Amino acid sequence: GAVVSQHPSRVICKSGTSVKIECRSLDFQATTMFWYRQFPKQSLMLMATSNEGSKATYEQGVEKDKFLINHASLTLSTLTVTSAHPEDSSFYICSARAGTASYEQYFGPGTRLTVT
Amino acid sequence: KNEVEQSPQNLTAQEGEFITINCSYSVGISALHWLQQHPGGGIVSLFMLSSGKKKHGRLIATINIQEKHSSLHITASHPRDSAVYICAVGSRLTFGEGTQLTVNP
Numbered sequence: 415g416a417v418v419s420q421h422p423s424r425v426i427c428k429s430g431t432s433v434k435i436e437c438r439s440l441d442f443q444a445t446t447m448f449w450y451r452q453f454p455k456q457s458l459m460l461m462a463t464s465n466e467g468s469k470a471t472y473e474q475g476v477e478k479d480k481f482l483i484n485h486a487s488l489t490l491s492t493l494t495v496t497s498a499h500p501e502d503s504s505f506y507i508c509s510a511r512a513g514t515a516s517y518e519q520y521f522g523p524g525t526r527l528t529v530t
Numbered sequence: 531k532n533e534v535e536q537s538p539q540n541l542t543a544q545e546g547e548f549i550t551i552n553c554s555y556s557v558g559i560s561a562l563h564w565l566q567q568h569p570g571g572g573i574v575s576l577f578m579l580s581s582g583k584k585k586h587g588r589l590i591a592t593i594n595i596q597e598k599h600s601s602l603h604i605t606a607s608h609p610r611d612s613a614v615y616i617c618a619v620g621s622r623l624t625f626g627e628g629t630q631l632t633v634n635p
Binding site (some may be wrong): 448450452456457458459460464505507509518519520521523524526 | 561563571572573574575577578616618621622623625626628629
């Protein structure tokens with residue numbers, strides 16, 4: 415099946431710094447990528463949808479200036495958590511969809527962010 | 531009321547047992563996904579279905595669009611099936627809260 419990678423898998427950063435998480439589709443072109451967040455013992459929540467070459471669409475309550483998303487190519491989307499705070503500590507997961515006609519999504523392995 | 535509800539929330543079974551996890555949703559959907567999340571967090575997509583039934587190995591997923599209900603079945607369960615199983619619906623996924631499955635040897 416299709417493969418999506420994320421890097422890094424784990425990151426610890428100090429409060430106030432910025433962290434970039436990469437999501438790559440390895441064997442297909444992803445016209446749409448999704449970013450999710452999962453707090454402990456909770457379900458995944460969609461943060462934003464990014465389409466290649468256009469601005470991301472953010473879900474209600476997600477600050478676009480804090481969570482910067484760039485989808486510059488058909489195989490790479492990045493999520494940058496700016497001025498991270500301890501409450502941003504979470505599990506961040508991306509998924510990728512190959513085309514607008516398909517509803518199939520392929521998930522990355524996730525990135526565990528800890529802000530100290 | 532959540533848009534996607536799963537039952538049970540927790541399920542413990544003995545190896546070899548037949549397992550059913552249920553998902554009910556309240557919104558119109560284009561597709562329903564069953565996902566598996568292991569400790570450590572990585573997610574694997576098990577099925578995407580919009581009608582009928584799909585089978586992959588020991589896993590079977592069914593969906594009834596009229597009743598807005600889907601089930602995930604695991605035959606001959608094994609301890610390695612222990613994970614959280616998540617139902618998600620729609621093109622921009624809305625997730626159920628997951629079912630924690632533990633299969634004891």
